[in-house]
Amino acid sequence: MNSIGQLSLDSDTASSMMPELIMILGLIAIVLVPNLGDAKFRLPLTSIRVPVLLGGSRFDLTNDPRLPNRISNLTFSLALLSSLLLISESPKEVGGILMVDGFSRLFSTMFLGALLLVSIATTHRLPAKTNAQVPKESDSENVFDRKISILIDNRRQVDFYILLIMVGLGMTMMTMATNLFMLIVCIELASLSTYVLVAFHKEGPSGGEAGAKYFIVGSVASAIGIYGMSLLYLWSGSLDLEILRQNWLSMDGVDPFAAFGIGMMLVAFGFKVSAAPFHLAAPDAYSGAASQVSGLLATASKAMGFLALFRVLVMITVPEGSEAIWMIALSIFAIVTMTWGNLAALTSENPKRILAYSSVAHAGYMLAAIAVVGSGISGTGQSSIILTAVSFHLFVLVLFKLGAFLVLTLLETEGKGHKIEHLHGLGRREPLIAGSMFLFVLSLAGVPPLSGFLSKLLMINGIVSTSASTGSSSSADVISWAESVDPLFWLAAAIVLNSALSLFYYLRIGLVMFFEEPSTEKPLKAAPSLRMAIFACALLTVLCGIGPVSEWLLGTVSTAIDSFMYQ
């Protein structure tokens, strides 16, 4: 059971692993297809070319710089579709370490959705080469040809999308892991690819620096996490999550190995979700990376961290009816995280940093909700409502957080977007884009009736309904009532106060877009598919807040969480 079993690919397994298989096929296609017809096969991510003795120069079709993007879009669309279709399938165990069920498919759908958006957004964002320039009429024939040949080189594209698909594979696999080792390996697969993606922003000087920083801090955090995992292995003798849970529940007192192990894993996952004080690399990474990659970090990568927290904290270490050992620590982390994020965002002048800090603050809100799950005073029903709220929030974050980053991506196609001045007057230049951006920031702030409000309300509701009933109902004034209520109530109050605080910088983005004078009246680049992605996000931000779509999504999330809680 706890050994990694033989993975045999019968048709049943194949159908339940369809998204992953599609991505592997896509990966193969994206390596092979752009090389077709060429006598030299380039090894991906390198400049080494291996002669294959066949063919001459590449075909027109395989030479097309848009080709890798199309393959990637197609791969992610098909994977997303198949994952969506698999949500309601019955659970199926694969190889003893993976469990394909509604819960994992739900999250893989979300990851694939985010990756698809990123992939579409990259269409107009990634110049073929770092020094690519549009040829001018005045150029000599020689220069003209060289510029054209640089422009049509599609191989840099290939590298980007290979990494993107790797991220997708890591993320979707980690949703299914029932073994801690598998979980860590999948997270590392996704993380290592994101480190490179962050550094892929070669047009600016900050990309490499951001990537290096993110890599160093991230690998230290991973190392700590893996160390924690090995402590857990020493203690339990198995890394299967179910066995870990049973051992934890039957433990007398708290075994130091187990406690240290969990604490160290908390550090690793805390880095992933960018919780204070492990968030310090995040703003640098977000502002250094290309915006759509920052969006990926702020949504899918963060969701991956939360999913790992679900698996490790909620599944293993929540005893029934009593307080989990990490409850106090997590509550404090949550409050520090949200306050720090919001305060830092207030003073920031870079929209990418503002969004990065706002993402830190959102991590704080969600951590607060998870802390209540570990409080021991929430029943299973309330816990599952809270986890539903957190998962739903992770879902809709993909719409409005990634949407906001996509707007910045559109600005970045002109080399702008890293200063708040670049947003000035966007309302006049691009009313629809600015309107969408305003919608995104309002949703981030949690203004009804947008989806951000719904998810935040559900989280606050979970905390309040767990804690507020503890308050004395006979006290005559607010002070004595406040003293009698469970301290957890103050987590809800902290979320509300922080949301109010966050309004300032969210509204500031709206204000500069509509009030300041633009430096130019020219509209932004056409970039039709990027615009389509932005408008789709904006539309879904509204639809997921009100009406049947939100209902369906919430119902699906709720069913999946129930299956997770009661498995």
Added chain:
Amino acid sequence: MISDPLTVITIVPLAVSLVLLILPKISGSAEGLARASRAISMGVALAMLAITTMIFFGEIGNVDWTDYNSGYSLTNDAFALIPSIGVQWKVGADALSFPMIWLTTLLIPISMLVEWDAKKGHLFHPLILMMEGALIGVFVSLDMFVFYAFWELTLVPMFFLIMVWGGDDRKYASMKFFIYTFTASVIMLIGILVMYFYTPDVASSGTITGHTFDMSVMIASSDYIPSEGLRHLVWLLLLIGFATKMPSVPVHTWLPDAHVQAPTAGSMLLAGVMLKMGAYGFLRIAVSAFPNSTVAFIPLLIFLGMASLVYGAWVCMGQTNLKRMVAYSSVSHMGLIFLGIATMQPLGIAGALFMMFAHGIISPLLFAVAGAFKHHYHTLEIGSMRGIAHHSPWLAAHMMLGWMASLGLPLLAGFVAEVTILIAFWMSFGWLVLLPTLTLIITAVYYLTSMQKTIFESNDPHHGILPDTLHGEEPRDISWHENSGMIILGALTILFGILPFIFWDMMSEWSSGFLIETLVDAMQSEGVKP
């Protein structure tokens, strides 16, 4: 005839305005587009007015508005918008909201008419239409979430009206308007959420939170909120939201700026309906849900009302800007509404309701006059122009009627409201009534002096003094569309002054019913004699 008229009058203006806003140029020329969108907006607005008027005459729904006990009329079959947190589309109207709904549908076409010649693209009239949908949504929704969403939605068209079509300092004014009222409504939202979290857990409701935003449930379950102190706190949070909208001193400072910079139609709607949202929400939610807190805070209400009344009037005397003066007079009149509610008398509350209605007709007239003055004389300074009776007799006539109505001349609509509130105030608080009464003298002083300065006085009785801003041109009288809008408003001012019972009956029934149902117990428990 129409099975769900309230939904229709909310959704149709919103939908049409959205189509007009988003659709790119339908017809070839920009001018043709502007003309088409203006005609469509006006048509929709008139249709909505027709529907509400038919509701009033019983042609649709056959409602007896004077019957308090029948509760909400014209309700629909509620259907869930977000079932998981208990949000429904549920509408209904009673004698508190119906006069406001009718007033909204009346003022929208009139304000469109007054600014029939708005420039700068084709969006002006559709934005006003959007305003109509949002305002009616506030008055008809019986779900707190939807109420709040419409409450915020009213900001959007008004914000753009001020920002795009406003005066020279429009940026500052629209920003201040938006931030001020948005912050206040976020504070109100916190209060609403606390109420939400204490609605009883209805297992069969199908919500995953176990709570509901249904307004009547939320109001009825306010007793579940533990501790008196928390109830008072929620009441205060709600009060901040509503008092800022009304606006009451000391949170009134956004209003004069917004009014001075807003285009005429924007000012008319702002003063005519938007301010009433504050008083409406206060009565509908804060007083209904927390009668004990309301009774306990009567001194605060009196203080706020008195401060607004006296301070507003006092500041009016020092104003040289016509629109600023009218704006402060609005603050002053809104103070009377708080005083009327604070009396805890059926007469006082009915007077407050009639004040909401009467001020909703008079203040748009005042702002239409001020806008026309600005339009034709290019200034708003009171002293700079003297003797407009000679140059613009129509404008002078409307100005005089509006000012007389505003200062409370008998047989005009404002008088009914003021006198009933003062009588009720005397019954409740005795000689304290002298303060508001004396303030009415201040009102008379500032209106009469500005009337003398603007309409009549001049060195040469045949020419008057023309302001420098005209650069020696001969001023014209107001144009046909301005004039017809003002004539309608003026006629209604006289109509409701002579025949106040058209709306008074339902208001007075509602007030006594409301007082008996909600407030009497609270007054007894708090030791206030009814």
